[in-house]
Amino acid sequence: MSEKLRLAVFLSGSGSNFEAIAKNCAEGQIFCEVAVVVSNVPDAYGLVRAKKYGIPTIVCDHREYATRQEHEAVLRRELAAFRYDLVVLAGWMRLLSGDFIQAQYNRRLGLPGIVNIHPADTAAYQGVHGYEFAMGLTKKGPRLTETKITVHFIDAGMDTGPVIAQRVVPILPADSLDDLRSRGLQVEWELYSRVLNQIAHGRVHLADGRVRIEE
Numbered sequence: 268m269s270e271k272l273r274l275a276v277f278l279s280g281s282g283s284n285f286e287a288i289a290k291n292c293a294e295g296q297i298f299c300e301v302a303v304v305v306s307n308v309p310d311a312y313g314l315v316r317a318k319k320y321g322i323p324t325i326v327c328d329h330r331e332y333a334t335r336q337e338h339e340a341v342l343r344r345e346l347a348a349f350r351y352d353l354v355v356l357a358g359w360m361r362l363l364s365g366d367f368i369q370a371q372y373n374r375r376l377g378l379p380g381i382v383n384i385h386p387a388d389t390a391a392y393q394g395v396h397g398y399e400f401a402m403g404l405t406k407k408g409p410r411l412t413e414t415k416i417t418v419h420f421i422d423a424g425m426d427t428g429p430v431i432a433q434r435v436v437p438i439l440p441a442d443s444l445d446d447l448r449s450r451g452l453q454v455e456w457e458l459y460s461r462v463l464n465q466i467a468h469g470r471v472h473l474a475d476g477r478v479r480i481e482e
């Protein structure tokens with residue numbers, strides 16, 4: 268790839284993953300550039316972080332629209348003003364429709380156009396509260412001895428798309444939820460940028476629903 272991979276980062280909250288990516292871009296650690304930050308939550312702290320990095324933002328509050336389609340139509344219209352290659356979900360708390368997902372497909376890369384990071388193994392747990400799941404704090408199972416941070420492509424399901432990379436985070440007996448989350452987030456920050464850089468260098472391939480990475 269001769270040009271940096273241009274990212275549209277979608278967030279709804281704190282945006283610590285976004286900031287890690289923006290910092291790695293600014294420091295030249297990864298061959299990427301954040302073109303725009305999109306938030307569906309007007310007071311998301313991630314927007315404050317975007318301002319710090321001088322990155323343009325789109326704020327589009329889903330509560331102002333009667334349907335998902337209307338909200339996404341506005342999102343698409345506003346996004347059209349930017350040039351980007353990949354949508355990077357970083358704490359984005361809205362399901363995206365199949366139409367929206369298909370429209371993002373990246374022909375140049377031959378890859379789905381949206382990636383996500385999830386704090387648990389997507390094969391074991393989908394949806395919000397992944398760290399709570401790993402700690403046994405949801406009704407979905409006992410406390411685990413490790414969680415698997417997962418970066419994956421988005422398909423029409425919730426956290427069901429092809430897995431690109433996973434990283435194990437041990438859960439120690441004395442860990443509180445906050446302990447696990449803060450250790451896990453540090454792994455997320457590192458893993459997400461690593462994957463984005465691999466995509467930027469054309470090393471991530473997808474065939475028959477399976478991802479292959481050239482090392």
Ligand code: GRF
Pocket residue numbers: 278280281282283284285357358359384385386455
């Ligand atoms: C992360 O734990 C991510 O895995 C999940 O949402 C959280 C977002 O955190 N999808 P932040 O907003 O990047 O700090």
